[in-house]
Amino acid sequence: MSSSGSLFNIMGPIMIGPSSSHTAGAVRLALLARNIANQPIRKVQFILYNSFAKTYRGHGTDRGLLAGILGYSVEDNAIRDMFKNAEQTDLEYQFIPYDQPNPFPPNTVKFEITLANGDFLTVIGHSIGGGQVYVSRINEYSVALKGEYPTLVMFYHDQPGMIWQVTKIIAEEQINIASLNCTRKAKGTEAFMAICLDSLLPEPQVKAIREITEVYTVYNVDKIPL
Amino acid sequence: MTNFSTFKDLLSYCQEHHVSIGEAALEYEVARGERSEADILLGARKILEQMRATIESGLYSDEPSMSGLSGGFSKKVMAFSESPQSFMSSLEHRMIAYALATLEENSRMRKIVACPTAGGSGVVPGVLIALTDEKQIPMPTLEKALLAAGMVGGIVSQRMHLSGAAAGCQAEVGVATGMSAAAIVEALGGTPQQALDAVAIALKNMMGLVCDPVAGLVEVPCVKRNAVAGIHASAAATIALAGIPSFIPLDEIIDAMVSVGQMMPPQLKESAEGGLAKTPTAVSFTERLYGEQPD
Numbered sequence: 001m002s003s004s005g006s007l008f009n010i011m012g013p014i015m016i017g018p019s020s021s022h023t024a025g026a027v028r029l030a031l032l033a034r035n036i037a038n039q040p041i042r043k044v045q046f047i048l049y050n051s052f053a054k055t056y057r058g059h060g061t062d063r064g065l066l067a068g069i070l071g072y073s074v075e076d077n078a079i080r081d082m083f084k085n086a087e088q089t090d091l092e093y094q095f096i097p098y099d100q101p102n103p104f105p106p107n108t109v110k111f112e113i114t115l116a117n118g119d120f121l122t123v124i125g126h127s128i129g130g131g132q133v134y135v136s137r138i139n140e141y142s143v144a145l146k147g148e149y150p151t152l153v154m155f156y157h158d159q160p161g162m163i164w165q166v167t168k169i170i171a172e173e174q175i176n177i178a179s180l181n182c183t184r185k186a187k188g189t190e191a192f193m194a195i196c197l198d199s200l201l202p203e204p205q206v207k208a209i210r211e212i213t214e215v216y217t218v219y220n221v222d223k224i225p226l
Numbered sequence: 227m228t229n230f231s232t233f234k235d236l237l238s239y240c241q242e243h244h245v246s247i248g249e250a251a252l253e254y255e256v257a258r259g260e261r262s263e264a265d266i267l268l269g270a271r272k273i274l275e276q277m278r279a280t281i282e283s284g285l286y287s288d289e290p291s292m293s294g295l296s297g298g299f300s301k302k303v304m305a306f307s308e309s310p311q312s313f314m315s316s317l318e319h320r321m322i323a324y325a326l327a328t329l330e331e332n333s334r335m336r337k338i339v340a341c342p343t344a345g346g347s348g349v350v351p352g353v354l355i356a357l358t359d360e361k362q363i364p365m366p367t368l369e370k371a372l373l374a375a376g377m378v379g380g381i382v383s384q385r386m387h388l389s390g391a392a393a394g395c396q397a398e399v400g401v402a403t404g405m406s407a408a409a410i411v412e413a414l415g416g417t418p419q420q421a422l423d424a425v426a427i428a429l430k431n432m433m434g435l436v437c438d439p440v441a442g443l444v445e446v447p448c449v450k451r452n453a454v455a456g457i458h459a460s461a462a463a464t465i466a467l468a469g470i471p472s473f474i475p476l477d478e479i480i481d482a483m484v485s486v487g488q489m490m491p492p493q494l495k496e497s498a499e500g501g502l503a504k505t506p507t508a509v510s511f512t513e514r515l516y517g518e519q520p521d
Contacts (some may be wrong), residue, residue: 004229007255007376008269010342010383010405011350014276017332018292018444020340020347021389021496051391054497055442057516058293060335080335106391106495129389129397130342 006226013131013226015074021107022052022059025127027079030068031224032135032147033111033123038220040116043092044069049108052127053097062095065109069093073225074131131226138219141192147224149178149196152206157214158184158191165212166193169205190216228254231384233422233476236377240418247421248370248412251377270369273339277328277351280338284327291333293515295445300327303453317360321456325352329449342379342388345395345437345444346402348452350375353406353459354413363413371413375405378425386484390437390496393487399448399455400432400483406459407466416467426472428462429479434486436494438501440508441515447502 015024034041046065048056056062063082070089072078078085086093102108107127114120124137135145141155152170156162163182170177176198184191201209206220228250230236240250255266285304290297300323306312307319314322325348332338332347341350354371357363363371379388379401388397407424411417416424432455440446466472472479493500502508 004258005380005383006258006260007251007373007380008273010379010388011270011273011372011376012339012341014273014337014339015344017335017338017344017347019345020343021391023335023344024340050492051496054499055439058439058442058498059444060292063335075337077337106492106497107389127389129387129392130383131340 008226009130009132013074015131016077016079017060019059019061020131021127021129022055022061023064023079024074024131025107025129025133026061026064026109027068027072027074028131028147028224029109029125029127029133029135030065030111031071032125032133032145032221033113034069034071035147035222035224036123036135036138036145036219037113037115037121041069041091041113042116043114045112046093046095047110047112048095048097049102049104049110051106052109053099056095056097066093141217143192143194145194145221147221149198150200150223151221152193152195152197152201152209153219153221154193154209155216156191156193156212157216158188159214162191162212163193166195166209169208170195170197170201173201173205175199175201228257230254230377230381233381233425233480236381237418237422246370246374246412247377247408247418248372248374250418251373252370254377255373267369270372271365274354274368274372276337276339278355280331280336281324281327281351281355283336284331285323287327287330289334291330291445292335293333293441293443293445295440295443296330296333296449299449300324300330317356318457318460320356320359321352321460322453324356325349325453325456326449328352329444329452333443333445333449341375342383342401342405343398345390345448346398346452349399349402349406349455349459350409352452352456354409356456357410357413367413371409374412374421375409378405378408382480385480386487390439392495393483394490394495395435395437395451396432396483397487398437399451400429400435402452403432403455403459403462404429406456407462410459410463411466414463414467416463419471420466420469422476423470423472424463424466426474426476426479427465428459429476429483430472430474431458431462433479433483436490436501437496438494438503439496439498440503441512442498442503446508
């Protein structure tokens with residue numbers, strides 16, 4: 001819990017067992033990856049690290065990850081039979097435990113996602129206990145995304161007026177900004193902005209932001225339920 | 227100012243405003259600005275109802291867990307409580323059986339409340355629901371007791387990740403035991419100081435607990451550990467309610483737990499590579515279960 005986190009993260013979530021970090025956390029990480037992808041997924045390779053790699057079968061991490069990619073919530077009774085449920089979809093998937101030393105925290109998964117349109121997406125996420133998670137990487141970009149708020153994540157060429165241009169579009173939609181985080185590698189190089197919103201930005205406004213000159217990439221990521 | 231980052235802050239707030247830990251927790255959650263007081267209490271009630279529902283579905287079930295390592299334990303304890311050999315009170319039998327029932331449902335991949343985690347999900351419901359059944363605790367008091375438990379876990383989680391992988395079982399069943407001790411004191415009308423002393427006494431004895439699950443399952447030692455932990459929380463609450471303080475202040479105990487967690491080798495942090503997980507019995511069970519070594 002951050003210094004102002006909800007107590008319902010501690011006495012909760014209501015979830016399918018057996019492990020909040022390895023089952024519920026897996027569902028929530030995969031839901032977040034699914035929201036980052038934000039379009040149909042054809043194939044996923046789940047690369048599992050450290051404790052995830054060692055104990056994923058016993059903790060139902062595999063069923064949880066699959067459930068999240070397919071859009072089930074942490075308290076859905078269907079998680080138990082997720083391999084059967086997945087058979088009834090077109091999703092291709094594979095679990096790959098990684099057994100070499102690596103710099104990642106204990107419960108880490110890398111999603112290598114192939115979208116239905118053929119695009120490729122890599123998401124790295126971590127489960128930190130009690131069902132709480134964060135994503136630290138989307139493709140080549142470092143992020144810190146927890147799924148607590150609908151979040152607009154964007155990468156762009158650093159230049160004056162960028163925050164104004166983006167927040168103007170959001171303000172015109174009457175959407176409140178909960179927090180704004182903005183950094184850059186160096187003056188005039190690549191910059192990063194993450195805007196947590198009180199509700200998800202509609203697609204036409206996202207498109208308008210994508211069309212701003214010097215915007216490289218925009219992810220419009222919906223929040224994930226507790 | 228309800229943005230408590232230490233137990234000292236929490237205690238001063240309670241003493242200054244003449245509120246219990248549970249009432250301060252409610253104020254904390256209201257001050258976050260996302261939910262109304264009524265909605266928070268409703269949320270607490272929903273959690274208590276799920277805790278009871280999990281216990282009721284598991285209590286007399288014979289169904290084995292997914293691995294076959296557990297199942298039918300809570301039913302046996304309930305039967306034993308009627309036997310002439312039984313020597314604990316009816317309350318204690320319920321605490322043990324309810325925690326077992328919760329963890330058994332968890333290992334069947336059924337619905338539970340993580341509190342603070344799934345691996346430690348039996349302790350708080352075990353003590354709180356048993357106490358309600360035996361001592362007729364009214365729902366508003368029960369809601370506050372649950373919130374008190376949440377506040378304790380919340381403050382600890384600002385300093386350590388509550389996962390066996392990050393800090394061993396002290397961060398899961400350990401913290402759940404501290405949370406439960408506070409909940410008992412709150413439910414029985416003890417002072418905030420007594421509640422935090424109960425947490426301190428519980429945590430001092432849970433410090434250093436490793437996470438060494440057999441075959442990586444949340445079963446051995448987790449299922450029975452949750453049941454024993456409820457009794458442990460009860461003993462800590464009894465000591466505190468009797469007016470015996472903790473010599474070491476709670477905030478210092480948390481710092482010590484963080485440090486112990488950092489010293490703990492990765493083999494004993496939910497990797498199933500040490501402790502009970504590497505005993506001959508566990509290794510041969512793991513081979514039978516998976517048809518090969520998981521690594």
